[in-house]
Amino acid sequence: MKPVRIAVFPVGGLGTRFLPATKAMPKEMLPVVDKPLIQYAVEEARAAGIEEIIFVTGRGKTAIEDHFDYAAELEGILSNREKNSVLTELREIPGPPGSIAYTRQQEPLGLGHAVWCARHLIHNEPFAVLLADDLIKGDVPCLKQMVEAYEQVGGNILAVTDVPQEHTNRYGVITPGETKGNLVEINGMVEKPDPAVAPSRTAVIGRYILQPVVLDILDNQQAGAGGEIQLTDAIAKALTVIPTHGLHFEGTRFDCGDKAGHIMANIAFAIEREDIGPAVSQYIARLQLNA
Ligand code: G1P
Numbered sequence: 001m002k003p004v005r006i007a008v009f010p011v012g013g014l015g016t017r018f019l020p021a022t023k024a025m026p027k028e029m030l031p032v033v034d035k036p037l038i039q040y041a042v043e044e045a046r047a048a049g050i051e052e053i054i055f056v057t058g059r060g061k062t063a064i065e066d067h068f069d070y071a072a073e074l075e076g077i078l079s080n081r082e083k084n085s086v087l088t089e090l091r092e093i094p095g096p097p098g099s100i101a102y103t104r105q106q107e108p109l110g111l112g113h114a115v116w117c118a119r120h121l122i123h124n125e126p127f128a129v130l131l132a133d134d135l136i137k138g139d140v141p142c143l144k145q146m147v148e149a150y151e152q153v154g155g156n157i158l159a160v161t162d163v164p165q166e167h168t169n170r171y172g173v174i175t176p177g178e179t180k181g182n183l184v185e186i187n188g189m190v191e192k193p194d195p196a197v198a199p200s201r202t203a204v205i206g207r208y209i210l211q212p213v214v215l216d217i218l219d220n221q222q223a224g225a226g227g228e229i230q231l232t233d234a235i236a237k238a239l240t241v242i243p244t245h246g247l248h249f250e251g252t253r254f255d256c257g258d259k260a261g262h263i264m265a266n267i268a269f270a271i272e273r274e275d276i277g278p279a280v281s282q283y284i285a286r287l288q289l290n291a
Pocket of ligand 1: 111172191205230232
């Protein structure tokens with residue numbers, strides 16, 4: 001079984017839900033406390049053993065490239081001021097030289113299309129896909145849990161969680177088969193089904209380990225839900241040839257593509273911080289008293 005060394009990060013989306021904040025800034029650079037969403041996702045990937053990172057970007061996303069580079073002038077100033085701990089933190093962000101590649105999705109044709117745009121950089125190996133909007137907080141990084149599951153059962157592994165019935169039309173939803181511990185066999189998948197016809201309320205969250213055959217299927221994948229080329233549809237087609245499991249991961253997922261979810265993530269991460277946690281917790285307690 002080949003190890004999972006490569007991760008694809010589709011970061012070409014326009015972020016219209018966060019306008020005007022995202023007018024001149026990629027949505028993946030929105031901070032949770034003081035770290036951009038994309039950095040959380042990259043750190044999660046590296047903690048799971050990922051060596052090569054592929055960003056599928058689009059126009060207006062150069063801030064992401066700059067973030068994952070050295071910042072000579074800034075670092076010079078921090079060094080003169082002997083701000084050593086923040087300097088060390090900044091120097092770690094890019095990772096080893098040459099470990100990040102960028103390709104562009106020229107048109108917003110869907111998640112499946114974005115992943116397919118990375119096909120020439122994936123050398124017939126299994127690969128991970130991480131959607132930075134889905135921020136997962138937990139003791140063991142979500143992708144690491146998935147890699148451990150992959151080492152047991154192989155095939156395709158998707159992160160799943162149960163969502164309220166009325167939210168099925170926001171997600172890829174699975175037809176569950178046999179369940180063993182945290183792993184559920186996937187017998188079918190459909191993108192954004194109406195709650196009335198959803199096969200279950202077990203939804204796919206933005207973490208995938210996929211076999212390269214999914215890219216071959218994407219070569220010919222037609223537009224599906226929302227007129228977009230859907231990753232879900234390609235994974236569904238692969239079900240006959242690739243065993244596919246959902247992992248009910250341990251951790252809390254925040255939908256940071258949604259304003260409320262993003263605020264909740266900020267609160268959850270803030271209250272655990274030594275520096276600002278007490279002040280934020282006090283403020284929340286005060287709000288509760290006044291409610
Ligand atoms: C994408 C996928 C969907 C998945 C979701 C998880 O949808 O297409 O299957 O459930 O991410 O966040 P999007 O949120 O991009 O509409």
